[in-house]
């Protein structure tokens with residue numbers, strides 16, 4: 816146990832004493848300061864990626880997540896419009912990535 820563990824909180828980004836805890840978004844952990852743990856928020860970028868993988872926001876999103884997202888947006892001082900754009904951007908990046916992988920696979924086929 817190191818009581819002096821100070822690093823940037825994955826949520827608010829401040830250098831504070833943090834605890835590493837399992838994220839409610841999946842099987843990974845982030846560093847949370849006491850304030851963010853209490854607030855029950857997740858790192859904004861992780862939330863965007865998570866929702867982007869789930870589908871279109873808000874249509875494809877389970878209603879129980881909508882309140883959680885709203886809570887996070889309030890914490891990060893973001894509007895729903897900003898969040899929608901961020902999710903869209905993340906989706907486009909992902910699609911581009913998959914397209915790229917697909918074309919690379921095709922090229923490998925031609926080389927054989």
Ligand SMILES: [Zn+2]
Nearest residue numbers: 824827848851
């Ligand atoms: Zn924090």
